Amino acid sequence: MTTTRAPYGSWPSPIDAALVAAHDGGPEYLGAVGEEVWWTAPRPQEGGRRALMRLAADRDGEAVSVLPAPWNVRNRVIEYGGKPWAGTARAAGGPLIVFTHFADQRLYAFAPDDPGTAPWPLTPLSAVGGGLRWCDPVIRPGRGQAAGEVVCVMEEFTGEGPTDLRRLPVAVPLDGSAADDRTRVRELTAAAHRFVTGPRFSPDGARVVWLAWDHPSMPWDGTEVRLAEVAGDGTFTDVRTVAGGPEESVAQAEWAADGSLLASTDRTGWWNLHRVDPDTGTAVNLCPREEEFGGGLWKIGHRWFAPLPSGLVAVVHGRGAMKLGILDPASGELADTPGPWTEWAASLAVSGTRVAGVASSPHLAHEIVELDTLTGHSAVIGSPHRDPVDPAYYPEPEVRVFHGPDGRDVHAHVYPPRHPARTAPDGELPPYVVWAHGGPTSRAPLVLDLEIAYFTSRGIGVAEVNYGGSTGYGREYRNRLREQWGVVDVEDCAAVARTLAAEGSADAARLAIRGGSAGGWTSAASLTSPAARDVYACGTITYPILDLSGWAEGETHDFESRYLDSLVGAPATNADRYRERSPVNRAEQVAVPFLLLQGLDDVICPPIQCERFLERLGERAVPHAYLAFEGEGHGFRRADTIVRAVEAELSLYAQRFGMARDDVPVLKLER
Structure with missing residues (x-):
């Protein structure tokens, strides 16, 4: 293939935003039902619902979706959700499956091999607050005349506030007798703790x-x-x-x-x-x-682990x-496990001597891989990776350790621009976008991500930073963020950006930062913090936290309502810290263009935070755009939303970095 010289950021690419949206998300919540393997899978083109997939015991053929739209196998327990289904093999009639439906959060049962029987509800509705929610189920079949039960976590709102609720293990009858009768749901022990996982017998x-x-x-x-x-x-x-x-x-x-x-x-x-x-x-x-x-x-x-009948443990x-x-x-x-997979998710299913998991690599999307522990042979059994474009357009990542203040290690994945038929003119350095992951107590895995490839194939580098506080590197590394949120994460991301520029890998004048949720916080904090002053030329801030005081005083959900105690410090004794670190209180420090993206149904990082930030920005002539999406919550799921967000982000960089692009709508920046 002939190579043509063209400026970074101007390269054509077959990876468009629609392709990014079509490949958003991956399989999740694997489980074995007898010798079958089941899981949930994303459907961005169907309003972002999660389908329930079934793979036959003989592994012959492809997995099939067992519930048509609009069934959406997902729940809102702790808002991030939990395992939404369980199944058990039966001597006759095929398996029995239970699942939670996102639209009404009820628990349902159905027999997939009986097409004449529709799913029947097992749990009632509640008009109190966020209602009743269920997750992490285990089916306990009945004996004799007993119908059997589903043992699971119940999340029950007791008032209208986001923290007015209780959680405990319960048993729900499989015969549907609790569908309209809350008293038929048996509480198996007292609600002694705020949070619980599903019971394991x-x-x-x-x-x-x-x-x-x-x-x-x-x-x-x-x-x-x-x-x-x-x-x-x-x-x-x-x-x-x-x-x-x-x-x-x-x-x-x-x-x-x-x-x-x-x-x-x-x-x-x-x-x-x-x-x-x-x-x-x-x-x-x-x-x-x-x-x-x-x-x-x-x-x-x-x-993360699954015991086998042999006594071995998959880990x-x-x-x-x-x-x-x-x-x-x-x-x-x-x-x-042998094979090309370098990243495995916390989702395992065991059937006899076989272990199935969700695996990927920098060159492979998430696949369902099964290992036979007797033979050592592994094979893809579901969601097989298929390259939608020539893999030459994928980036070749570098695993690196940078150094932050005081010489501390900062882990990151660097994705230089890559294109099979384009190279930059001599002497030109590429623009780079620093990606701050969400959580913040989480990490960015090293996997094939078409959203990253969308930018790198156009000549824009990406650096994913697993800043101090990220998981995967031990508790000491994780604890670096204790009471230091908005400090350590900002400093670590800036250290990566500065080092890339200093070593000649990136153009110091064309650096950006972006992130969603906690990453949105880090992006906004970086644009308002002296620790990152003059580092970034622009930023993308997605469903962020912007006002610590508001978030701590009832503007988020129960699960994270006290998260800031460890990330920032107790609100009662650290009011100054909450005020000083919040981007909403430092809006006057924003000196570069930014894009703000928000779901209007987000109960974790609600739109009011964005609205308050923009109000504080006031009449300052900082170019910016605010895109709010109806029907989207925390994490965009709909294909049209993802397309709009990705194209808007590219347009921001094109305008700020002086890149000629005619393949995306021009993002209008307000002043």
Whole structure:
């Protein structure tokens, strides 16, 4: 292919915004139903719903969607949602499936092999506050004349406020008798904690464990493993804590086939897999490593390990990137899965000797991969990657460690511009956009992302920064952000940008920052902070937090309503800090153009924060654009929204960096 010289940012690309939207999201919440594998999958072109997929036991053929639109298999428990479905194999009639439907948040059951029977509701509606919500279900089939039950987490609003609610494990009858009768939902234990995960039953059904935590802790700060005996009527008795605490985060707890209790706990400074004595709480580290065998529990039902009937344990582990390995608890030996996949999600399903997971790499989109632990053979069984364009348009990322203030390490992925038929004129340096991930207690995985390729294939570099506070690098790295949000994240992103410019990898005059949610906060804070003054020429701020005081005083949901206690400090004793760090109070410091993107249905980072920020900006002649989208919440899901947002962002950079582009609408910047 002939190479043509053209300025950075002007290159043509087959990766358009519609292609980005079509490939947004990936499979999630894998589970085994007998020998079948099921999961949820995104449908951006269908209003952003989540479809429920089924793959036959023989793995012959492609997975099929078992529920037509408008069924949307998703829930709003802790607003980020939790595992929305469960299934069980039956001796006759095919499997029985339960799921939550996003539109009304009810729990439904259906028999997919009985096309004459529509899904039937299992739970009632409530007119109080946010209503009733359900997640992380486990089906407990009945015996004899008993209909059986679904044991799950219930989130019940008790008032109109976002924090007026309770959560606890409950049992819902499968016969539908609770569909109009709240009293038929059995509460299995007292609502003793603010947050709980779904119960996990021991192989003999006699014991059960779940995780619990309370404000102001977040699950990566401190959780407890709660253990109980299961009484004859199914209720939980003799409830006690056997592991965890305010400074120990347990990411997952589950029973092995032999009845031993396993837990991923960071008591060593890293989330490592331990065997916990359920009677004494004594814990033995099964594979001591300075690696993570767990992560931030942003969604109830995430699964970093899965015991096999053989006694082996499938584990997602790593430092930064996460691999799938098979651990022998007896010897501590760990063998990783062969293949091209370098990043595995916290979603595992076990069927006999086989383990299925969601895997990807810098050159592969998220696929369903299955490993046979007997043969060591792995194969793609679902969502197979297919290149929508020539892979030569994909970036070749570099895993790098930069240095922030005081020489501290800052982890990042750098994606230089790449195009098979374009190169820049001699002496020209590329523009770069620094991406700040959400969370903030999360991380940016090193995977194929067509949104990144959208920019790099046009000649715009991207640097994803896993700033201090990110997961994947141990608790000490994670704790760097304690009371330092708006400081460490801003400094680390600026350090990456400055280093790229100083070493001649990026044009110092054409640097931008962007991010969504907590990344939106970091972007806005960077444009208003002295620590990043004169670094960025513009910024993109998506569904952000902009006013710490407002967020702490009722402008967000319950799950994160006390998050700022650890990120910033207790509001009562740190009022000055809340005021001084908030971009809404430093709007006069904004000196460069910016794009503000917001979903109007967002209850996590509500539109009022954006509106307040723009009011404070007042009559200052700072070019900017504000795009608000009806029907969108926290995280854009609809194809048309994603297209508009991506094209608007490119137009901002084109205008600010002096790049000629005629493939996107011109974003009108107000003054």
